[in-house]
Amino acid sequence: MSHLIGEFDCKLDAKGRLMVPSGLKKQLPAADAEGLVINRGFEKHLVVYSKAEWDKVTAELAQLNQYEEKNRKFIRYFTRGATELSLDASGRVLLPKSLLEYAGIGAEVVLSCQFNKIEVWAKDAYDAQLDDEPENFSSLAEEVMGKGRRIDG
Template identity: 65%
Template sequence: MTHFIGEFECKLDTKARMVLPAGLKKQMPEVERDGLVVNRGFEKHLVIYTMAEWAKKQEELSKLNTYDPKVREFIRKFTRGATVLSLDSANRVLLPKALMAYAGIQTDVVLACQFNTIEIWSKEEYEAQWENDSSENFSSLAAEVMGGKDI
């Protein structure tokens, strides 16, 4: 399993294409051959998956009980808008307009690596998350989430 590292600021061109940063592309050599999948995140952002990771998500979803209405609703919401991204000759990917609208993405974005996925945030939204954050808030969150865990 690949765990991506880094945070990258990018600009979209007028056609909503984004150059995949070289430092990120090096972490996923299979991207030129296999492509990527982009989809909505749980908050107002997008998530990029490698094809291998997306296949794992699809496998997980296929094992859920589709006779349950909540499961069907979740699957619809989770997969809504999922789009295959291919790199062009200039290492750019074209972000779908509907997904950009969902995430409030205009021109400036931040790619934030989260283990085996990459989140795409509008730069403004990403920075707003940190404006009122303090080290005390982070410390409390760490204690709540990680405290008492045998890792």
């Protein structure tokens, strides 16, 4: 799968359904047949994976030693609330109410593509996070990416 790209402002309908934007649907050709998987993110947001990507993630989790308590806890917290999503005939997915409540998501959401996944944020939380951008983003880039790597930009 190639990396997903884009940021989409969307609205949920009264039933909690999300219309998958056409620009995103084009990047997820197997979504109609295979579906998607949604779960909790590390911050107060949700994460959507294609079914194939979710299978890769869970295969990686299955390699962890489950006799170690920290591994069991991580697996439990990471997969908590994971739910398969199916697109209806109109290209909508019904987001689970419990996950929407966890992430504080109301009617307005932002879908932010991050490589192999899509983050789903309450619009106000997403905007607040971006308002907290470091004053010197280039210093952060150097700290995270500059460890002997050569990237032109």
